[in-house]
Amino acid sequence: MRFFIDTANLDEIRQAKKYGLIDGVTTNPSLFAKEQRDWKELAAAICKEVDGPVSLEVVGVTADEMVAEARELVKFGSNVVVKIPMLMEGLVAVRQLTEMGIDTNVTLVFSPLQALLAAKAGATYVSPFVGRVDDIGSDGMELVQQIVTIFSNYNYQTQVLVASIRSPMHIVDAALMGADVSTIPYKVLEKLAQHPLTDKGLEAFLADWKKTKGAGE
Secondary structure (H helix, E strand, O other): OEEEEEOOOHHHHHHHHHHOOOOEEEOOHHHHHHHOOOHHHHHHHHHHHOOOOEEEEOOOOOHHHHHHHHHHHHHHOOOEEEEEEOOHHHHHHHHHHHHOOOOEEEEEEOOHHHHHHHHHHOOOEEEEEHHHHHHOOOOHHHHHHHHHHHHHHHOOOOEEEEEOOOOHHHHHHHHHHOOOEEEEOHHHHOOOOOOHHHHHHHHHHHHHHHHHHHHOO
């Protein structure tokens, strides 16, 4: 499974890159707004910072608007993936962009039918929002399983990019289901290597080592 980091914060991206844990970046207008700086300058810096795919989202709601924006977004770098909202007009845009050789990420996916439509349109990635599905009392991971199964049944090449991740268990479940990518907030990324038994074991090893050193003095 590949890990993307879901942020527009350069410091978080650089730290995750230092850990060697990220294969790409996903952003959205809300994440750019949090950074309170020129979004174009920031988008260019992110694309330059990472070698893998960087998802940049359109804000238009018609196919013509989305395609026009996409043409501008890909100028930020050869690794740009254009995020398109799951709308019928979005599907028209995805088909056109695919024919133009531009990678797409269909976002705000909340049902297996939406994912199927995106795959039929030729999307490079489809992003089911598991945390938001959980928030309304449904099962976000069941949605991922349904999408993975449908894509496997019909040999769609569209990759399942699990989004709106709230905890490490979302990532474990997605990996067990065979999802291609998890896009992870930095605060969740930091938790992936943590385990109380690891901490307890390390504490015991260090205590024993001090005793060993003391015995030799």
